[in-house]
Amino acid sequence: MRASEIFEVSMEHLLLVGISVGVALAIATPLAILLLTRARLRRWTLAAVNVIQTIPSLALFGLLLPIPFIGGVGKQTAIIALVLYALLPIVRNMVVGILGVDAGVRESAVAMGMTGSQVLWQVEVPLAIPTILAGVRIATVSTIGTATIAAAIGGGGLGTFVFRGIASANMTTVLAGAIPAALLAIIADEVLEWLERRLSY
């Protein structure tokens, strides 16, 4: 196996992760904003994404397979499963981060005549960014790991090497998948943590 092949597959893996986390962010943001003011809905939603988290990854991929349109062999099914898994850490941290902004700061912002939207976007979100980023970091690192399962349903990525290596008892092949995946996870963790620190107040 050539280094170029490993590189290509690693990029394929990153693409899977990037798209999944991106879509999860796009869904989580309006969802989190909606949940800020609705305590009941918030409880139910967080409970629901929590339950999704408990489904073993291979099982979730398997459950999605037979569903028309979103299922079937290939990347899109994998991405849908990965998005579902990424939702919990991101939504939860968005909500907790914004609600956790110091009550005095929030009260001052309101008392100075900032509109709800101004309070949210100029005060709460900037102050919640470190917490939100922590959620994104957790989601990204765990998606890098979970995405290895995508190979079982034709989704590609570094899992391909892992499964092939196991089937042929070829440790080199397994490592060709496992090591880049571990490296990607470590790099992602470091980069996002650096970003968290830079944006903390």
Place this chain on the structure above:
Amino acid sequence: MARTPVVLLSILLAAAGCSHKPRIVVGSKNFTEQVVLGEIIAAQIERRLPGVEVDRKLDLGGTLLAHEALKSGSIDIYPEYTGTALTAVLHQPPIRDSEAGFQKLQDEYRKWQLEWMPPLGFNDSFAMVVMSDLAREQNLKTISDAVKRPWKLGVGYEFVERPDGLKGMQEAYGLRLEGDPITMDLGLLYQALRSKKVEMAAANATDGMLAHQEFTILEDDRHYFPPYECSLVVRSQILQQFPQLKGALEELSGKISNDTMRKLNAMADIDHKSASGVAREFIQTWK
């Protein structure tokens, strides 16, 4: 009172003692045919050797995994294919002559104290499968016919890695691929063909789905693939430990044709019967 702990202790000891009952462990790889065969072996042993406990360790993740498990004694018996054993296990060039091949396997495996039983009766070769409409449209009957255009190929976990797999086939035929082969669990290949995620699949000749007219096997006109006759590999020690085992296993030899195996696989994959249910039906209808 002092009696309760004594009672509990004796129950525990009795239970521990129970594990000294004679045991045979049946293994298998992780696709339908293997699991069904594993259940058939187990059912046959249970039928012919009453008093022997049969443990099932089915769904092992691949050829080499199963082989290692057998060598180490984790399992005592599993179904293997001659072509696969020669190339993937022994790393030998494939042998076209079935008898010569079988003899070679017997000799080599005995060095590990493993015995090959006489073949069950079917040849589960790698099969290059396409949708029948496509075959009709583009007039494809053999793999050579298919070489005229590149293909989006779907494969299981082993086809790319094995010496009797993709690379050799491309050399023998000059088959071109569109992009990289798409890897997936073997069970998903036919779904992938139907939904056109792949155009050709490296499947297996006795897959249950092939009982359908929907799919066509492209003939291996250059005889690239060696024979993959299925048989049972057993640890010699187990054969010695259980004298009736040999006879029970030999009873299965020659009893399962390609057609039969395909039908059994179809029962599991299409009718969704459990592997143990399929095994039971098979044993009963053929007595």
Place this chain on the structure above:
Amino acid sequence: MPPLIEFRQVAYQVSGRDILRGVNLTIEDHETLVLLGRSGSGKTTLLKMINRLLEPSQGTITFQGKALSDWDPIRLRRSIGYVIQDGGLFPHHTVEQNVGLVPRLENWAAEKTQARVKELLEAVGLAASTYASRYPRQLSGGEKQRVGIARALAADPVLLLLDEPFSALDPVTRFGMQKHFAELTKSFGKTAIFVTHDIREALMLGTRIAVLKDGQIELIVPPNEFSKAETPEAKAFLATLESGAHAGV
């Protein structure tokens, strides 16, 4: 001249508990009214009704002659400065950005905002050149409170509301702030409503002192009449002066 603020039979309940009962109160321009009371007396609740952080359960409040419910809350709050105990400064904004917040919300020109920020920082005793670009985490408690006051004054509000702004400071700093505050309100000519549980602070800063007990106003008098107060809660507060105990109950 109508009073700046008028409370008529204002009451407030939450979870079945009475926090304010039938409060009647008028506040005139340019006075510093101190709301003095123990914890739970309802003084903070009363304060928060003025800028509509809380809405009364019963009764009406008018501001500049107009019912509060007729005011657009945003416009109302932009004309009222609000200072709380920990300052409530935005940790992610510099001192300059914090103080200039309301002017910016009101779309003041950049130079005008900058000049105003400088003026106010100097007024609260913080050199603009040193402090303008600092972040709240780099400030001491006293400095944060001063920035808080500067921020409250920035857009030249009609009224200042202060909720125990100096309670968290050490006595020496607190004393300095109290003196400074008294000078500031006089020089800026502001009306202020000041919540505290510190009788000394009340006597020092108020033009009138309103004693609250259990959600009702027991007494409103100027400081020079306070020592002659006969009502129970007022006397309780006075007693703390005699024993030399720390101010506040």
